[in-house]
Each structure stands twice: as structure tokens, then as C-alpha cells.
Amino acid sequence: MTVADVIVQRRSKPFVALRLWSVLALMIAAFAAAPFLGMPQFVQALVIEILVFSLLALSLNVLLGYTGLVSFGHAAFFGIAGYAIGIIAIHISTDILVTFPLAVLVAALCAVPIGWLSIRLSGFYFLMITFAFAQMVFVAAFRWKPVTGGSDGMIVPGATLFGAPILGSRESFYFFVLAVFTVCAALLYAIVVSRFGRTLVGIRESTPRMRALGYNVRRYKLAAFVVGATFGGVAGVLNSLFNLFIAPESAHWTQSALVLVMVLIGGAGYFVGPIIGATIVLLLQHWLSSYTEYWGLVLGILFIVLITGAREGIAGLVMQGWNHLRGKGP
Amino acid sequence: MLDFLIAQTLNGLVYSMLLFLLALGLSLTFGMLRVINLAHGAFYLMGAYFGLTAWNLTHSFWAAIIVATVGAAIVGMLLERSWLQRFYVRNELDQVILTFGFALVFADIMKMLWGKDIHSIPVPPLLSGAVHIAGTYFPAYRLILVGVGVALFVATWLAIERTRTGALIRASVADRVMVSGLGFNIRLLFTYVFGFGTAIAGLAGVLGAPITGIYPGLDFEVLITTLIVVVVGGLGNISGAFWAALLIGLAETYGKALYPAAASFIIFGLMAAVLLIRAWGRDEEDVE
Numbered sequence: 355m356t357v358a359d360v361i362v363q364r365r366s367k368p369f370v371a372l373r374l375w376s377v378l379a380l381m382i383a384a385f386a387a388a389p390f391l392g393m394p395q396f397v398q399a400l401v402i403e404i405l406v407f408s409l410l411a412l413s414l415n416v417l418l419g420y421t422g423l424v425s426f427g428h429a430a431f432f433g434i435a436g437y438a439i440g441i442i443a444i445h446i447s448t449d450i451l452v453t454f455p456l457a458v459l460v461a462a463l464c465a466v467p468i469g470w471l472s473i474r475l476s477g478f479y480f481l482m483i484t485f486a487f488a489q490m491v492f493v494a495a496f497r498w499k500p501v502t503g504g505s506d507g508m509i510v511p512g513a514t515l516f517g518a519p520i521l522g523s524r525e526s527f528y529f530f531v532l533a534v535f536t537v538c539a540a541l542l543y544a545i546v547v548s549r550f551g552r553t554l555v556g557i558r559e560s561t562p563r564m565r566a567l568g569y570n571v572r573r574y575k576l577a578a579f580v581v582g583a584t585f586g587g588v589a590g591v592l593n594s595l596f597n598l599f600i601a602p603e604s605a606h607w608t609q610s611a612l613v614l615v616m617v618l619i620g621g622a623g624y625f626v627g628p629i630i631g632a633t634i635v636l637l638l639q640h641w642l643s644s645y646t647e648y649w650g651l652v653l654g655i656l657f658i659v660l661i662t663g664a665r666e667g668i669a670g671l672v673m674q675g676w677n678h679l680r681g682k683g684p
Numbered sequence: 685m686l687d688f689l690i691a692q693t694l695n696g697l698v699y700s701m702l703l704f705l706l707a708l709g710l711s712l713t714f715g716m717l718r719v720i721n722l723a724h725g726a727f728y729l730m731g732a733y734f735g736l737t738a739w740n741l742t743h744s745f746w747a748a749i750i751v752a753t754v755g756a757a758i759v760g761m762l763l764e765r766s767w768l769q770r771f772y773v774r775n776e777l778d779q780v781i782l783t784f785g786f787a788l789v790f791a792d793i794m795k796m797l798w799g800k801d802i803h804s805i806p807v808p809p810l811l812s813g814a815v816h817i818a819g820t821y822f823p824a825y826r827l828i829l830v831g832v833g834v835a836l837f838v839a840t841w842l843a844i845e846r847t848r849t850g851a852l853i854r855a856s857v858a859d860r861v862m863v864s865g866l867g868f869n870i871r872l873l874f875t876y877v878f879g880f881g882t883a884i885a886g887l888a889g890v891l892g893a894p895i896t897g898i899y900p901g902l903d904f905e906v907l908i909t910t911l912i913v914v915v916v917g918g919l920g921n922i923s924g925a926f927w928a929a930l931l932i933g934l935a936e937t938y939g940k941a942l943y944p945a946a947a948s949f950i951i952f953g954l955m956a957a958v959l960l961i962r963a964w965g966r967d968e969e970d971v972e
Contacts, residue, residue, distance in 0.1 A: 424777050471956070474963040477776050478720055482915050483959050486952040489908075493952070497945040607908075611784070618781060651792035657785030658767070661778055 378626055382536050389525055398528045404636050405535040406592045411616040411628030412542050413585035418614070419623035420546055421578040422558030423473070426481045427488025428586055428613050430468070433605025434491060435461035435587030436594040437502055440510040450513040450520065454591055461587025462580055469579030473572055476561075488610055495602035507601030510594045521595065531592055538588055543625060545581060554578050558623075615653065619660060621667025630668050690820055692941050693934070698826045698895065700933025701833025705888035706910040707917065707925040708840060709881025715857045715920025716877050719768060720776065722783040724885055725907025726790035731756045731886025732898040733798050736805055745808035748890050756886020761879035768878070769871065787903065795900045805893040829891060836884070837926045844922065853877065857920060909936070912955045 385401060393401075410432055417423045439457035446452065468487045475483050495502045502508055513521050521527045545551050553574055556564045565571050594600045603609065612635070620631025635653075642649055664671045710724045734755040735748035742748075763786065771779050806812075807825045814821040844850035856863045856870060864870040889898075896902065909932065917928030932951055939947035 424780075471960055475959055478780070478919075479915070479959055479963070481780070482911065483956055486912075486956040486959075489952045490949055490956075493946075493949045497949075648792040648796065650788040654785045654788030654790075654792070657781055657788065661781045661785065662767075662770075665774075665778060 378539070378629070382532065385532055386529070389528060395524050398524055400636070400640065402528055402531050402596055404633050405531050406589050406596065407613070407616065407636060408629040408632040409535055409538055409592070410586055410589035410613050411620070411632045412539060412625075413582045413589065414613050415617050415622060415625075415628045416542065416546065416554070416578055416582040416585070418617050419621075419627065420551060420558060421554040421575060423575060423578065424477075424481045424614075425472075425484040425579075425582070425610075426607065426614065427484035427486070427491075427610050428582065429605050429607070429609035430484075430488035430491040431461040431465060431583040431586040432590035432593065432609065432613075433495060433600070433602070434464050435590035436510075436600040436604050437495060437508065438587075439591045439594050440508045440600050441501065443511040443513075448511045448514045449517075450515055453513065457591045457594075458584060458587040461590065462584040465580045465583030466576075469576050469583070473575040473579060485607060485610070488605060489607060492602055492605040492607070495605055502602070505602060507599055510598045510600055512598060513595055527596060531596070534588065534592060538585055539629075542585060546625060550574070550577070615657070617667075619656060619667055621669025621671075624667070624669035624673070627667050627669035634668070687820060688941075692937055694822060694826055694830075696934040696937030697830045697930075699937055700930045701830050702888050702892045702896075702906075703909060703913050703933050704833050704837060704926050704929035705884050705891075706906055707913040707929050708836070708922060709884045710910055711914050711917065711920055711922060711925045712840075712853075713878055713881045714914070716853060716860070717768075717772065717874050718776075719771070719779045720783065720919075721768075721878075721881070722780060722907065723763070723786040723790060724783075724881070724910060725903035725905070726787050726794070727756045727760060727882040727885035728889040728892070728906050729794060729898070729900075729903040730759060730790065731889030732805075732893045732902070733794055733803075733889075734886065735890030735893060736798070736803050736898055739805050745805070748805060749887065752886045752890035753883045756889070757879045757883035760882025760885075761875050763882075764875050764878040769874070772874075787907070791900065791903055794903075798898075800900055803893075803898040805890065805898070807894045825894065829895075832891065837922075840922060849873075909951070912951055915955055916958045 388401075389398065410428070414425065414428045417425050417428070435457045438460040439453045442453045442456050446456075468484075472480060472483045472487065496505055498504070512519055521530055546554070553564070553569060556569070557571055557574060561571055564574075590604070593604065616631035616635050617628045618631065619634060620629065621627030638652065638656075639649060642652055646652075660667065666673075706724065706728055709727075710721060713719055713721050713724075731752035735752035738751035739745065739748040767782070767786075768779075771782055807823075811825045811828055813824050815824050815827055816822075842850075844853055852863065852868060852873060856873065860870055913928045913932050914925060916932060917924030917926070932954065935954060936947055936951050939950045
């Protein structure tokens with residue numbers, strides 16, 4: 355494989371994802387059927403958690419993998435939407451047709467000024483400024499006791515639909531999350547393979563060239579930022595509705611770091627990368643936390659090994675192996 | 685009110701000097717090696733723990749200081765030689781992830797070795813007294829710390845501006861390819877500079893131990909504030925790091941004393957503002 359081939363292959367990542375996409379569709383079908391085949395309650399809870407964080411990681415991948423913007427504050431929007439749905443449910447209405455869209459809208463609206471300011475910087479400085487904004491959100495959630503409940507967190511009222519409580523059972527919530535996840539993943543996929551998505555990849559690969567071609571790079575970056583925050587907000591809403599509780603930690607930098615880890619371990623720039631990453635990280639976390647308290651050590655080693663040996667994450671490794679098997683590999 | 689102000693100012697200065705010692709290594713490492721070392725906070729805590737062990741064995745504060753500094757330098761140089769060196773050709777993000785991975789690993793290893801309790805190293809008897817200046821008593825140890833910080837700033841500044849090695853370091857910051865092309869062993873110089881940075885972080889850890897205590901999680905706490913200092917001061921800029929450490933250290937101390945709810949809000953806001961002011965009016969964001 356020549357260097358040019360490698361470049362072509364890198365550039366065509368959204369199309370590579372097409373094949374993996376069919377696998378994903380099969381998996382969603384399997385998950386939808388699973389409760390009928392006797393999936394235990396605790397497994398359902400785990401799957402819900404994996405789907406919520408997969409969505410959050412997918413939304414970050416729009417920034418990190420496709421646009422090349424390393425946000426270290428993505429949990430801010432997860433937290434903002436998570437608090438917004440609680441506050442709306444307490445003060446306005448618990449009807450899910452009101453709370454859900456409104457909370458996501460709040461996250462998207464917050465992303466406009468934050469993104470507008472942040473995209474003026476790049477590389478490490480972008481990382482630091484998104485980090486700063488996210489920590490400000492965290493401090494606000496932590497200290498603004500009358501509204502957010504401060505460090506105690508906030509109880510989120512259960513959702514209703516036209517006055518009747520819904521999503522009360524674990525099973526019904528499982529299907530709800532699966533449906534929302536599928537719709538959002540499909541939307542995100544449509545976004546990244548669209549002309550807009552390919553423009554973002556162009557910005558990642560060569561910002562000066564895109565600028566020279568006449569693209570308004572900042573406008574695209576801002577759009578990517580808001581798209582990422584919006585879907586991150588959806589994940590935050592799901593998280594709040596599932597736990598019926600939200601605490602400042604959901605906007606803390608460790609949360610942002612965890613999502614970043616998920617995307618990088620799975621493979622940034624591959625559509626299914628974040629889903630693989632979120633699944634692996636959460637399974638490892640659940641499994642290991644019953645054996646050892648040194649979860650950070652495992653995560654750290656995973657980081658070091660992956661970044662040293664496989665920069666494109668697990669999805670990248672799989673693609674390499676796949677190409678190798680088909681005789682196209684290096 | 686005046687007493688309160690003086691006391692807080694001294695606390696702020698002490699905190700600033702600890703921040704400066706941390707920022708010095710981080711900034712120098714970035715300036716020369718172009719690596720943002722997110723494991724830098726770990727070296728602070730490591731220095732404190734090394735010092736603690738040395739103090740427990742010998743009950744000598746001076747032994748603690750030496751063990752902490754030398755220990756942090758050795759671990760730092762080993763890290764640079766064994767792993768970091770391969771990452772100089774990689775992009776920023778890869779280096780950030782690698783060093784963050786090491787930060788996590790170091791944090792848990794330290795938790796294994798020294799447990800989760802809060803420890804402290806007592807101030808040496810010689811320095812535990814108070815100094816009487818202008819009607820107020822100042823703890824001698826804190827005054828000494830401020831002195832150490834300023835002395836190290838001046839010494840490092842002179843070493844970099846006035847010595848031959850310093851000239852080599854400045855040249856490497858400007859154009860490392862050219863420096864190595866001229867036949868200097870730049871790889872070795874990188875290792876020493878990295879080791880110097882981690883040594884100073886370890887020194888800060890042991891010097892700060894009587895004030896901040898020693899506990900798991902402290903590494904990330906100091907890392908975050910140090911990153912803010914380094915960003916505000918300008919990456920790779922030592923005098924910048926000094927003034928930024930003063931600004932952030934005093935701002936956070938006054939903030940905590942006067943309006944605790946907003947203290948961390950202020951420093952994050954400060955960093956965001958500085959970053960934006962620096963980037964404002966530019967059409968392209970690819971230049972540093």
C-alpha cells in the first residue's frame with residue numbers, strides 16, 4: 355500500500371463505516387429482541403448505561419474524530435441538559451414532550467456562545483478552554499444550591515405523557531433508550547456522511563486548504579460544536595430520566611475525560627469507534643470494580659498501550675485486520 | 685481587616701510560589717520538548733511521598749528534600765528515556781493522552797504504596813517559629829518558601845539567559861532541528877531538562893507537604909491549577925509563568941477567603957479570558 359493509498363483510506367473513513375454500520379443494525383435488532391428472550395434486569399440496566407454513554411461518545415466524535423477538535427469539556431452539555439430537564443420538570447411540566455426537547459434545546463443554546471468563543475483556539479488551547487468552560491458549569495452546578503441542589507444533587511421527577519406517568523418500568527425505559535439511541539445514531543451517521551460531514555473531515559485533515567477553498571471554517575467548526583453538544587444533551591437527558599437524579603459530577607472534568615477515553619479507545623474518526631469504546635470501558639469498569647479499586651491503573655495502562663501501539667483505537671485495529679485478511683493490508 | 689489582608693497575602697504568595705515551582709517544569713518541558721506533560725502533577729505528589737518516607741526513616745527534613753528531588757528527577761528521566769522520547773514526532777493529542785495515561789498509572793501506584801490516608805510532614809524545628817515584622821507575626825516556614833520560590837525563579841532565569849547550557853536550551857526552544865544539526869546531543873539535553881522539571885515538581889511537593897498535606901487526588905488538583913498558570917503565563921515562558929503564578933495564586937487565595945463559592949470560577953474565567961484575548965482578532969486559529 356502506497357502512502358497515497360493510506361491517505362485515500364484515511365480520507366474515506368465515513369465510507370469505511372458503511373460496512374460496520376450493517377453490523378450495528380444487527381446489534382440493535384438483537385438488543386430489541388433480548389428482553390423477550392429473558393434478559394435479566396441488571397443486564398438491561400447495564401445496556402441502558404452503555405447506550406447512554408455510547409451516544410455521548412458518538413456526539414463527542416463529531417468534534418474529536420471528524421473535525422479534529424479535542425474537547426475536554428464535553429460533559430458540560432451532558433450536565434447542562436441533565437440539570438435542565440430536572441429544573442423544567444420541577445418548575446414547568448413533567449410532560450416528556452415538553453421536558454425532553456426543551457432540555458436538549460438548552461444544551462444546544464449554551465453550546466452556541468461557548469463554541470463561538472472556543473473555536474477561536476486550536477489544539478491544546480482549544481482543549482484548555484473547553485475544559486475551563488466545563489469546569490465553570492461544574493462549579494455553577496456545585497455551588498448554586500437553590501437551583502441545582504448543590505453538592506447533594508437534584509432529584510429529577512419521573513416523566514409523564516399527557517398527565518400519565520410513563521417509562522416507570524425498567525423494561526419500558528430500556529426500549530425507550532434503545533429507540534432514542536437508534537434515531538440519534540442514524541441522524542449522526544447521516545450528518546457525518548453528508549457533504550457537511552465531509553467538509554468537517556476536510557477541516558480535520560487540512561484546515562488551511564479548506565480555508566483556501568473558500569470554506570468558512572469557523573462556521574463549520576461552530577456547527578460541529580453545536581451538533582456535538584445537542585446530541586450530548588440528549589444523552590444527558592436520558593441519563594437524568596434513567597437515574598431520576600443528577601449530581602454536579604456529571605459535568606466534572608473526570609466525566610469529560612472518561613468520554614474522551616471511550617472515543618479514543620474505540621477509535622476516533624470511525625463511526626462505531628465510540629460505541630465500541632463506551633462498551634469496553636463500561637464493561638471493564640463494572641467487571642473490574644468488583645475485583646480491584648485500582649481502576650485508574652487499568653485505564654492508564656490501556657491508554658499507554660493503545661496510544662503507543664494502536665493510535666486509531668480498537669476500530670482502527672479491526673479495520674487493519676480486515677484489510678489484511680482481504681489482502682489489501684500493508 | 686489589615687491583619688486578614690496581610691495573612692491572606694502571605695498565604696497567597698506561598699501558594700503562588702508552589703504553583704510557580706510546578707509551572708516552571710511544565711513550561712520548560714513544553715517550551716523545549718513541545719510536550720504537555722499531564723503527569724506533572726504526579727511528580728508533585730511523588731516528591732511529597734518520597735519525602736514522607738525519607739522523613740519517617742530519618743526524621744530529617746533535609747533528607748526528605750533531597751530524596752524527593754532526586755527521586756522525582758530519576759523517575760522523570762526514566763519516563764522520558766523509556767517512553768516519552770518516542771512521542772516527540774507524534775502530535776499533541778497523542779502526547780497528551782500518553783502523559784495522562786501515566787498520570788493515572790502513577791496515581792494508582794502511589795495509592796497502592798502509601799495508602800489513601802492524609803499524611804503530612806512537620807515543619808523542621810529550625811523553621812517552625814514565627815518572625816515578627818511590623819507588628820505582625822509571620823510563620824517563618826512560609827516566608828522561607830516565598831524566598832525559595834523567588835530564588836529559584838531568579839536562578840533559573842539567570843541560568844537560561846546567561847549560561848552556555850541556557851543558551852543551548854533557548855536555541856532548542858527556537859529550533860531544535862538546527863541545534864541537533866550543529867552536533868549537540870539534544871536528546872540528552874531533553875532528558876536533563878525533563879528531569880529538572882520533574883525534580884522541581886518533586887521539590888515543590890515536599891516543600892508544600894507541611895502546608896497542603898499529602899493525599900491521593902492532590903496530583904490532579906495541582907495539575908489543573910498549574911495548567912492554568914502555564915496557559916496564562918504562555919507555554920514555554922518562564923517569567924510569564926512566574927507572574928501568572930502570582931496572579932492565579934493570589935486570585936484563588938483572596939477568592940477563597942472572600943467569596944468561596946466563586947474561587948475556582950474566577951481562575952477558570954481568568955484562563956478563558958486570557959486565552960480569548962490572545963486569540964482575538966486573528967483570522968486563523970492554527971498559530972500558537
